[in-house]
Amino acid sequence: MQPANTGQEPRTIRIALVEDDAGFADALSHAVLSTPDLRLTGVAGTLAEGLAMLDGSPPDVLLVDLWLPDGAGVDVIRAAVPQWTTCNVMVSINPGDEAHVMRSIKAGASGYLLKDSSPARIVDEIRRVASGGNPVSPIVVRQILTRLRQSGAESSKPKVASAPLLSAREKEVLDLITKGFKAHEIAELMQLSPFTVKTFTRRIYSKLKVTSKAEAIYEARTLGLLSD
Numbered sequence: 001m002q003p004a005n006t007g008q009e010p011r012t013i014r015i016a017l018v019e020d021d022a023g024f025a026d027a028l029s030h031a032v033l034s035t036p037d038l039r040l041t042g043v044a045g046t047l048a049e050g051l052a053m054l055d056g057s058p059p060d061v062l063l064v065d066l067w068l069p070d071g072a073g074v075d076v077i078r079a080a081v082p083q084w085t086t087c088n089v090m091v092s093i094n095p096g097d098e099a100h101v102m103r104s105i106k107a108g109a110s111g112y113l114l115k116d117s118s119p120a121r122i123v124d125e126i127r128r129v130a131s132g133g134n135p136v137s138p139i140v141v142r143q144i145l146t147r148l149r150q151s152g153a154e155s156s157k158p159k160v161a162s163a164p165l166l167s168a169r170e171k172e173v174l175d176l177i178t179k180g181f182k183a184h185e186i187a188e189l190m191q192l193s194p195f196t197v198k199t200f201t202r203r204i205y206s207k208l209k210v211t212s213k214a215e216a217i218y219e220a221r222t223l224g225l226l227s228d
Contacts, residue, residue: 011037013038013039013060014041016041016042016053017063018043018047018050018053018064018065018068018073019065021115024065024115025043027115027122028040030119034119035123037127038126041059046071047068047069047070051075051076051079054080054083058083059084059087060086060087061088061126061129061130062080062087062089062090063091063126064076064077064091065092066091066093066104073104074103074104077091077107080108081107089108090110090111090125090129091111091112093113094115094116095115110129113125165223165225166204166220170204171225173197173200173201176189176190177217178220178226183198
C-alpha cells in the first residue's frame with residue numbers, strides 16, 4: 001500500500017562534519033549521499049578547520065570527532081553551541097569511548113554516534129538528533145545521574161579546603177611530558193629512575209582519569225593544572 005501523498009517534500013537535513021578518521025568520514029558521506037533527505041554541507045579534518053567552519057551558515061546537525069590531530073573536538077562544540085544556536089551537535093566516538101561523552105554533553109552536545117554503526121543506524125541517529133532527540137545510551141545516562149547525585153551530595157557538605165589533585169613532583173613530570181620530553185629524558189632532568197617516572201605517569205593518568213598523553217594534557221589544561 002502506497003503512503004498518502006501530502007504534497008510536501010521531506011525536510012532536507014543539512015550536516016557538517018569535523019572528523020579526521022577518513023574511514024568514518026567516507027562511511028558517513030556514502031550514507032548521506034544515498035539518503036534523499038540528508039545533505040553534507042561542510043567537512044573539516046582538524047580543530048582549526050572546524051572552528052573556521054563556524055563562520056558559515058549553520059547546519060541542522062554538527063557531527064564532531066572527540067579527538068582531532070590539533071586539539072579536542074569539545075572545543076569546536078563549545079564554540080558552536082552559542083554561535084549556531086539552531087544546530088544540534090553530536091560527537092563521533094569509537095566503541096568503548098562512551099566515558100568521554102560526558103565532557104561533550106556538558107559542552108552542549110545532544111548525543112553521540114558510534115563510528116562502527118551501520119549506514120542505516122547513522123541515518124537514523126542523525127534524523128533523531130535533528131528532530132530534537134538525544135541519542136545517548138543507558139551507560140551514559142547512568143553516568144549523568146551519578147554525577148548529578150554526587151554534585152547534590154557535595155553541595156550539602158560543609159566546604160573544606162581540598163588537597164591538590166597532583167603533587168608537586170607529578171605536576172613537574174606532567175609539565176615535561178607536555179613539553180614533549182620522553183620518559184628517559186624526564187628521568188635525567190629530574191634525576192630519577194625511568195621506573196619512577198613511569199610510576200608518576202601512571203599516577204597522573206589515574207588521577208586525571210585518562211588513558212593517553214593527549215587526554216592527560218587536555219584534562220590538565222581544562223583543570224588549570226599546567227603552567228603557561
